[in-house]
Amino acid sequence: MKQSTCQSSDDVLALFAGAGGLSYGFSLAGLKPVAGAEIDSDACSTYRNNLGSACFELNLGTADPDFFTKILSGKEPLAVIGGPPCQGFSTAGARNAVDPRNALIFNYLEIVKTVNPRWFVFENVEGLLTSGRGEAVAALVERFLLFGYSVRLQKVNFAAYGVPQTRKRVVIIGNRLGIDFEFPEEVYSFDSGKSKKRSAKPFAPSINQALAGLGHAARDRSMLVGYSTSTPASQYDALMRGKNESTAVSLHWHSTDDEDVERFSMLAPGQSMKHLPEELWHPSFRRRAFRRVSDGTPTENRGGAPSGIKRLHADLNCLTITGAATREFIHPTEHRALTLRECARLQSFPDSYEFSGPVNAVSQQIGNAVPPQAALSIAQHLMKLDARFGSDLGVSDRIKSPRLLGFNLTDSLGMSEALRETEGRLVRLLQPTLF
Ligand SMILES: C[S@@+](CC[C@H](N)C(=O)[O-])C[C@H]1O[C@@H](n2cnc3c(N)ncnc32)[C@H](O)[C@@H]1O
Numbered sequence: 001m002k003q004s005t006c007q008s009s010d011d012v013l014a015l016f017a018g019a020g021g022l023s024y025g026f027s028l029a030g031l032k033p034v035a036g037a038e039i040d041s042d043a044c045s046t047y048r049n050n051l052g053s054a055c056f057e058l059n060l061g062t063a064d065p066d067f068f069t070k071i072l073s074g075k076e077p078l079a080v081i082g083g084p085p086c087q088g089f090s091t092a093g094a095r096n097a098v099d100p101r102n103a104l105i106f107n108y109l110e111i112v113k114t115v116n117p118r119w120f121v122f123e124n125v126e127g128l129l130t131s132g133r134g135e136a137v138a139a140l141v142e143r144f145l146l147f148g149y150s151v152r153l154q155k156v157n158f159a160a161y162g163v164p165q166t167r168k169r170v171v172i173i174g175n176r177l178g179i180d181f182e183f184p185e186e187v188y189s190f191d192s193g194k195s196k197k198r199s200a201k202p203f204a205p206s207i208n209q210a211l212a213g214l215g216h217a218a219r220d221r222s223m224l225v226g227y228s229t230s231t232p233a234s235q236y237d238a239l240m241r242g243k244n245e246s247t248a249v250s251l252h253w254h255s256t257d258d259e260d261v262e263r264f265s266m267l268a269p270g271q272s273m274k275h276l277p278e279e280l281w282h283p284s285f286r287r288r289a290f291r292r293v294s295d296g297t298p299t300e301n302r303g304g305a306p307s308g309i310k311r312l313h314a315d316l317n318c319l320t321i322t323g324a325a326t327r328e329f330i331h332p333t334e335h336r337a338l339t340l341r342e343c344a345r346l347q348s349f350p351d352s353y354e355f356s357g358p359v360n361a362v363s364q365q366i367g368n369a370v371p372p373q374a375a376l377s378i379a380q381h382l383m384k385l386d387a388r389f390g391s392d393l394g395v396s397d398r399i400k401s402p403r404l405l406g407f408n409l410t411d412s413l414g415m416s417e418a419l420r421e422t423e424g425r426l427v428r429l430l431q432p433t434l435f
């Protein structure tokens with residue numbers, strides 16, 4: 001295990017910082033990142049405006065890792081956090097294990113190696129697990145172990161941490177303190193229709209609860225829309241209003257045209273484009289539908305959302321918010337698409353969070369983010385573990401050498417062939433004798 005002689009600090013560094021969802025959750029826990037790094041100027045601007053921290057606009061594929069040592073004044077930080085881009089892995093996009101953007105996960109790793117934080121938190125899409133038949137994730141974990149980190153990898157559903165949306169992601173957490181740690185305990189049960197885990201645990205906020213209190217959506221981007229009630233209409237509404245000094249919100253507008261109003265009015269909750277008469281299908285959906293029939297390409301290898309549009313259920317949790325959510329998701333009871341502010345709420349960004357850039361850039365920033373409420377749970381958990389190391393950590397909580405402490409690739413009973421292959425690669429890393 002790497003022995004450090006450097007001074008350490010409680011600083012946090014955010015890589016691939018995006019709009020700052022992950023960072024904002026950490027700041028809610030009292031761990032505001034000293035800086036973020038991000039290639040996109042609009043996302044950087046969102047980050048600076050809301051976090052009040054520096055955001056360095058740079059390409060992390062070519063940046064010198066020593067740059068970050070200087071930012072951190074040579075001190076080893078508490079944590080490096082971040083989610084490298086996932087386009088090459090996502091099952092929602094065209095999947096390509098050799099997408100050069102996949103190499104960015106290894107740039108993340110190099111920066112961790114250089115700045116040597118006590119902890120790292122790495123977030124990515126599920127597709128990471130099976131990309132390149134599990135080679136990418138196994139190589140990543142193996143190198144973290146070689147750098148002296150004890151690692152736990154888990155497929156999590158962020159709804160289990162109180163986000164009103166089912167959102168499955170892979171999270172890898174590592175520490176070089178020799179702590180045998182678990183992931184934060186799941187607190188909520190959830191069900192979006194597509195992804196569910198019903199139990200005696202309280203139900204994560206429904207869409208209805210999440211959007212309560214927002215006023216009637218405007219038709220004009222520049223308008224601020226007043227809340228529909230003077231006091232919060234649900235617990236989640238109160239959380240979202242938070243310290244919003246204004247009595248109105250931005251980004252609560254839509255541009256649904258008459259043709260779409262006709263389509264949407266025919267769809268009940270849970271129904272999608274395929275439930276409409278064929279003459280009402282969007283041309284892009286028609287092309288995809290027929291192409292699928294004619295060439296038999298599996299859905300996961302095909303770009304775009306297969307359902308085209310979908311009416312949400314008011315009493316369930318939302319489906320995963322992506323950069324396309326304002327085109328895909330129909331409000332549960334109104335004949336219009338979701339607004340950007342609704343998407344931000346469903347991602348648990350507070351109403352005071354302002355996003356910079358044109359509409360497409362904003363929807364991408366929102367769709368890319370780690371929901372701050374889930375990030376908050378991770379940050380609080382990590383703080384507790386980090387504090388314990390200095391005080392009451394018993395010998396039994398320590399591990400002798402860095403190793404893969406455990407992994408959970410799925411909550412389902414069955415496992416796909418591809419996932420089984422990944423499991424085989426990771427099982428090999430569970431053996432402590434390897435390092
Ligand atoms: C999944 S998003 C991160 C979201 C962020 N963790 C959050 O919670 O809001 C990935 C980010 O990586 C950024 N990115 C992509 N390629 C990059 C590169 N070469 N260098 C730096 N950032 C990059 C994208 O612009 C995007 O904002």
